[in-house]
Amino acid sequence: xPETALPTALAALLGPAxxxxxxxxxxxALTDWRGLYRGAxxxxxxxxxxxxxxxxxxxxxxxGIAIVPQGGNTSMVGGATPGEDGRSVVLSLTRLxxxxxxxxxxxxxxxxxxxxxxxxxxxxxxxxxxxxxxLGAEGTATIGGVLSTNAGGNTTVRxxxxxxxxxxxxxxxxxxxxxNGLRRLRKDNxxxxxxxxxxxxxxxxxxxxxxxxxxxxxxxxxxVLFCSVAxxxxxxxxxxxxxxxxxxxxxxxxxxxGLGVDLAVKxxxxxxxxxxxxxxxxxxxxxxxxxxxxxxxxxxEQVLGAAMxxxxxxxxxxxxxxxxxxxxxxxxxxxxxxxxxxxxSVKNDVSVPVSKVPELIRRASAACAALVPGIRPVPFGHxxxxxxxxxxxxxxxxxxxxxLARSHEIMEAVNSVVRDLEGxxxxxxxxxxxxxxxxxxxxxxxxxxxxxxxxxALDPQGLMNPGKVLP
Amino acid sequence: xPETALPTALAALLGPAxxxxxxxxxxxALTDWRGLYRGAxxxxxxxxxxxxxxxxxxxxxxxGIAIVPQGGNTSMVGGATPGEDGRSVVLSLTRLxxxxxxxxxxxxxxxxxxxxxxxxxxxxxxxxxxxxxxLGAEGTATIGGVLSTNAGGNTTVRxxxxxxxxxxxxxxxxxxxxxNGLRRLRKDNxxxxxxxxxxxxxxxxxxxxxxxxxxxxxxxxxxVLFCSVAxxxxxxxxxxxxxxxxxxxxxxxxxxxGLGVDLAVKxxxxxxxxxxxxxxxxxxxxxxxxxxxxxxxxxxEQVLGAAMxxxxxxxxxxxxxxxxxxxxxxxxxxxxxxxxxxxxSVKNDVSVPVSKVPELIRRASAACAALVPGIRPVPFGHxxxxxxxxxxxxxxxxxxxxxLARSHEIMEAVNSVVRDLEGxxxxxxxxxxxxxxxxxxxxxxxxxxxxxxxxxALDPQGLMNPGKVLP
Numbered sequence: 001x002p003e004t005a006l007p008t009a010l011a012a013l014l015g016p017a018x019x020x021x022x023x024x025x026x027x028x029a030l031t032d033w034r035g036l037y038r039g040a041x042x043x044x045x046x047x048x049x050x051x052x053x054x055x056x057x058x059x060x061x062x063x064g065i066a067i068v069p070q071g072g073n074t075s076m077v078g079g080a081t082p083g084e085d086g087r088s089v090v091l092s093l094t095r096l097x098x099x100x101x102x103x104x105x106x107x108x109x110x111x112x113x114x115x116x117x118x119x120x121x122x123x124x125x126x127x128x129x130x131x132x133x134x135l136g137a138e139g140t141a142t143i144g145g146v147l148s149t150n151a152g153g154n155t156t157v158r159x160x161x162x163x164x165x166x167x168x169x170x171x172x173x174x175x176x177x178x179x180n181g182l183r184r185l186r187k188d189n190x191x192x193x194x195x196x197x198x199x200x201x202x203x204x205x206x207x208x209x210x211x212x213x214x215x216x217x218x219x220x221x222x223x224v225l226f227c228s229v230a231x232x233x234x235x236x237x238x239x240x241x242x243x244x245x246x247x248x249x250x251x252x253x254x255x256x257x258g259l260g261v262d263l264a265v266k267x268x269x270x271x272x273x274x275x276x277x278x279x280x281x282x283x284x285x286x287x288x289x290x291x292x293x294x295x296x297x298x299x300x301e302q303v304l305g306a307a308m309x310x311x312x313x314x315x316x317x318x319x320x321x322x323x324x325x326x327x328x329x330x331x332x333x334x335x336x337x338x339x340x341x342x343x344x345s346v347k348n349d350v351s352v353p354v355s356k357v358p359e360l361i362r363r364a365s366a367a368c369a370a371l372v373p374g375i376r377p378v379p380f381g382h383x384x385x386x387x388x389x390x391x392x393x394x395x396x397x398x399x400x401x402x403x404l405a406r407s408h409e410i411m412e413a414v415n416s417v418v419r420d421l422e423g424x425x426x427x428x429x430x431x432x433x434x435x436x437x438x439x440x441x442x443x444x445x446x447x448x449x450x451x452x453x454x455x456x457a458l459d460p461q462g463l464m465n466p467g468k469v470l471p
Numbered sequence: 472x473p474e475t476a477l478p479t480a481l482a483a484l485l486g487p488a489x490x491x492x493x494x495x496x497x498x499x500a501l502t503d504w505r506g507l508y509r510g511a512x513x514x515x516x517x518x519x520x521x522x523x524x525x526x527x528x529x530x531x532x533x534x535g536i537a538i539v540p541q542g543g544n545t546s547m548v549g550g551a552t553p554g555e556d557g558r559s560v561v562l563s564l565t566r567l568x569x570x571x572x573x574x575x576x577x578x579x580x581x582x583x584x585x586x587x588x589x590x591x592x593x594x595x596x597x598x599x600x601x602x603x604x605x606l607g608a609e610g611t612a613t614i615g616g617v618l619s620t621n622a623g624g625n626t627t628v629r630x631x632x633x634x635x636x637x638x639x640x641x642x643x644x645x646x647x648x649x650x651n652g653l654r655r656l657r658k659d660n661x662x663x664x665x666x667x668x669x670x671x672x673x674x675x676x677x678x679x680x681x682x683x684x685x686x687x688x689x690x691x692x693x694x695v696l697f698c699s700v701a702x703x704x705x706x707x708x709x710x711x712x713x714x715x716x717x718x719x720x721x722x723x724x725x726x727x728x729g730l731g732v733d734l735a736v737k738x739x740x741x742x743x744x745x746x747x748x749x750x751x752x753x754x755x756x757x758x759x760x761x762x763x764x765x766x767x768x769x770x771x772e773q774v775l776g777a778a779m780x781x782x783x784x785x786x787x788x789x790x791x792x793x794x795x796x797x798x799x800x801x802x803x804x805x806x807x808x809x810x811x812x813x814x815x816s817v818k819n820d821v822s823v824p825v826s827k828v829p830e831l832i833r834r835a836s837a838a839c840a841a842l843v844p845g846i847r848p849v850p851f852g853h854x855x856x857x858x859x860x861x862x863x864x865x866x867x868x869x870x871x872x873x874x875l876a877r878s879h880e881i882m883e884a885v886n887s888v889v890r891d892l893e894g895x896x897x898x899x900x901x902x903x904x905x906x907x908x909x910x911x912x913x914x915x916x917x918x919x920x921x922x923x924x925x926x927x928a929l930d931p932q933g934l935m936n937p938g939k940v941l942p
Binding site: 103105106107108149150152156157160161163164173177178179180181183184185186187188189190191192193194196197199200201205216217236240243244245246247248249289290291293294295298299351352353354355382384385386387422423424425426427428429430431435439442443445446447448449450451453454455456457458469470 | 574576577578579620621623627628631632634635644648649650651652654655656657658659660661662663664665667668670671672676687688707711714715716717718719720760761762764765766769770822823824825826853855856857858893894895896897898899900901902906910913914916917918919920921922924925926927928929940941
C-alpha cells in the first residue's frame with residue numbers, strides 16, 4: 001500500500017471517532033507529561049477493539065509507518081511520545097476500556113489495555129478483592145501502560161511489580177496477528193514465557209490489548225507508622241526487624257529525608273509534623289493483614305521497642321485511626337509536588353541491592369554536592385525494594401535553568417555510584433527515549449545483542465515504537 | 472572444525488575428569504528417570520566452570536554438534552535425555568555446584584546451576600533464611616534444572632514457581648557468549664526480561680550456569696491440618712475460607728482422594744489413618760507465619776468451625792506437634808510411591824483455573840471411566856494453584872502393559888476436559904520430549920510462531936537441546 005492510501009484505509013477501518021488528524025486534536029498525544037519531548041505524528045488512531053488494533057497494525061505495516069502505542073501518557077521517560085520525523089502514528093488504547101471479567105474464586109480480572117489503573121482497583125474492590133498495584137499516576141495510567149513498563153509503586157515490597165500481578169496477555173503482534181494468551185492459570189509450563197517478554201518491552205515488540213491480572217484478598221487490618229531514625233543504616237535496620245518479625249505484613253516501607261519532610265510541611269497545606277522533633281531521616285511503615293485479629297499495633301510496638309532500645313528509632317507515631325494513617329501517607333505522597341514548588345530538580349529512579357541503600361544515599365548525595373555546591377539531595381522512596389528516587393534539588397537562589405543545564409552531569413554522578421553498587425539506572429520507570437543511550441554501557445554485550453535479536457525476530461520492519469528501549 | 476576433531480578439543484578443554492566417553496560411564500545420562508526414553512550421545516561433558524561451559528558450547532557450535540544440558544536428570548517429560556541419532560553431547564552441570572554468595576540483608580543467594588535444590592535450601596537455612604522451593608525430587612534436582620523447567624511444588628501457592636524466586640541469571644548463549652545477568656535487584660526495568668525467557672525454556676535457548684535467588688524470612692510458627700471434606704466443591708470452599716481469613720498464612724493447600732489415602736495407608740509402612748472415619752475427599756492445609764505469636768491454631772479452629780457448620784468439612788485433625796505434622800505430610804508425599812506399588816498408572820500434570828478444580832476432577836474421572844471400565848482415578852495435588860496430578864491407576868487385575876498401551880487415549884481424555892476448562896496440559900513438569908506434539912494444537916498459531924522466531928533468533932543452528940519444547 002502506498003503511504004498516501006493509509007489515511008483513507010484507516011478512516012474506513014476506524015470511523016470518525018477513531019481517527020484524529022487535526023493538529024489541535026492530536027497535540028496532547030505528541031508530548032509527554034514531564035514536557036521533555038515534543039514529537040510529530042500523521043494521526044492519532046483510537047481503535048475500539050482488539051480487532052481494530054490488529055487492523056491498524058496491518059495497515060501501518062503495509063505502508064511502512066511506525067506505531068507509537070499510548071495509554072494514559074504518564075511515562076516518566078518519554079516512552080509514549082513519537083519521534084520528530086512525522087513518519088509514525090500514535091495508537092491510543094483508551095477506548096479499549098472494558099473490564100472483561102472478574103472472578104473472585106480464581107482471584108483474577110481480565111481488563112483491556114485502556115482501563116485506568118484506578119478503575120481496575122475499584123472494580124476489584126467491588127468484587128470484594130484487591131488489585132494491589134498502586135502508584136502516583138493511578139488516576140490516569142492504564143493497565144496496558146503499567147504492564148508495558150512493568151510499573152512498580154508503593155506496594156511492590158509485598159505484592160511485586162506489575163509483572164508479578166499478570167497471569168496472561170492478549171497482544172497484537174507486529175505482523176497484525178492477535179495472540180490470545182489470556183490464561184488465568186497459576187501454573188502453566190508450556191513453552192517460552194512470551195507474556196514476560198511483552199511486559200516491560202514498552203510497546204516495542206507488540207501492543208498489549210488486554211491482560212489477565214491476579215487479585216488478592218482484601219486486608220481487614222491496617223496500621224501506618226511514622227518514625228524518625230538515627231541515620232540511613234538505622235532505616236535499613238528497622239526494615240530488617242519488620243521483615244524478620246512478619247514479612248507478609250509489610251505492605252510498604254518508605255524512606256524519607258529530613259529535607260523532604262520539611263518541604264512537604266512547608267509547601268503543602270494540611271501536611272503537618274507528626275512527631276515532636278525534626279530529624280534528618282524518617283521511615284514510613286505500612287502494615288496490613290487479611291486477619292482482623294492480626295494485632296498489627298502489637299507487632300509495631302514490639303519491633304519499635306527493640307529498635308528504640310538499639311538506638312535506631314528516635315521517635316515514632318502509630319497512626320491509630322484511618323484519618324491519621326492517611327495524614328502520614330500524605331507526607332510521603334506529596335514529596336514530588338513539594339519538591340516541584342521548591343524549585344528545579346533532577347530526578348533519578350535508581351535501585352541497588354537492599355543492603356546498599358544507605359551507601360547509595362550517602363555516596364550519591366556527596367558526589368552531587370561535590371559537583372554542584374549547595375545542591376540539595378532529597379532521596380525518598382521504596383527502601384524495601386532498594387528503589388530510591390535519588391532526587392536533587394537546585395541550590396537555593398540558583399537559576400533553575402542553569403541548574404537543569406547540569407542535569408546530565410548530575411545523573412551521571414548518581415549513576416556512577418549506582419553502578420559501583422551493582423544497581424540499576426532505571427528501577428521502575430523504564431527506558432523510553434530518555435535512557436536509551438545508557439543501554440549500551442549498562443546492558444551491552446551479550447545482553448543487548450540478545451535483545452536486538454529478539455526485536456528483529458518479532459518486529460523485522462522495526463515499526464513498533466521505534467527509538468524506545470534499544471539504542 | 473571437523474566433527475572428528477571435537478573429542479580432542481573437548482578433552483583438551485575439560486581434562487580427564489570433565490569428559491566421559493565410555494559407554495558404561497555415559498549410560499545413566501542417556502535415559503530419563505521415568506524410563507520413557509533411551510538416547511545416544513557422543514560424550515558426557517562435565518565442565519567445572521562457566522568458562523568451560525562456554526568453551527564447550529563454542530566447540531560444539533563449530534562442529535555442528537547439539538548439546539543436551541542436564542542437571543539432576545529428574546525430568547518427568549524426558550527434557551534432559553538426548554535424541555537417538557547420536558549427533559549430540561550431554562552437558563552435565565553437576566560440577567558447577569558452588570553457592571557463590573548468600574546475603575541475609577538483601578535476602579538473596581547466588582547459586583551455580585549444579586547445586587542440588589536441597590543443598591540450596593540448607594545453605595539458606597544456615598544463613599537464617601528460607602529458600603522456599605520444595606518438591607519431591609529436591610534431593611537430586613538442581614538449581615539449573617528447576618529454573619530451566621520453572622518447577623513448582625508444594626509451596627507455590629505462597630511463594631510462587633521457580634520463576635518467581637529468581638532475580639537474575641548467568642547464561643551461556645548458543646554462540647558461546649556468557650551473559651552475566653546475576654543482578655540481585657528487586658526492581659530493574661532496563662529492557663526486555665531476558666531472564667524470564669530462559670526460565671522454562673528447558674535449555675533450548677542457552678544454558679543457565681548460575682542464578683540469583685530470592686530468600687525469605689523463616690517461619691517461626693507452623694501448623695498442619697488434615698480434613699475430610701464432603702466433596703470436591705467443599706475442598707475448594709475450604710481453600711477459599713482460608714484465603715479470605717489469612718492468605719499469607721497458607722503455605723500449601725493440597726487435595727487428596729479417598730483412594731489415594733487408602734493406598735498410602737495400605738502400601739507405605741508407618742502411614743496411618745489420621746481421622747476416625749474414611750472419606751472420599753481430603754485436604755491438607757499447611758499454615759505458616761514468621762510471627763511466633765501468629766496463633767495459627769486459632770486461625771485453623773475459626774475457619775474449620777465455620778466450614779464444619781456449612782457442612783464442608785466432615786472431620787479434621789490439627790497436627791499440634793512437629794511429629795504429627797510430618798505424619799500428615801507423609802500421607803500426601805507418599806502418594807506417588809503408593810500408586811507405583813499398586814500397579815501401572817497414567818500421569819497427567821494438568822492445571823485449570825482454581826474455580827474449575829472440582830469440575831476437572833469429576834469430569835476427567837468420568838471420561839476415563841467411560842474409556843477404560845474399572846480405571847481408578849487418583850487425583851491429588853496443589854488445589855490452591857489449580858494444579859492437580861490427575862493420575863489414573865489401572866483397573867484391578869488388568870495387565871499393566873495392556874493398560875499402559877492405552878496411555879495416549881487416557882491422556883487425551885483428561886486433556887480434552889482440561890482444554891474445555893481453559894487449562895494447561897503441562898502445569899509444572901514442562902514439555903520436554905513427551906509433550907512437544909501437543910504444542911501445535913494447544914499453543915499454535917501466533918504463539919508458537921513467536922516462539923519459533925525467538926528460537927531461530929537466539930539459536931540459529933538449532934543446537935540447544937533439539938527436539939524439546941518446540942514440535
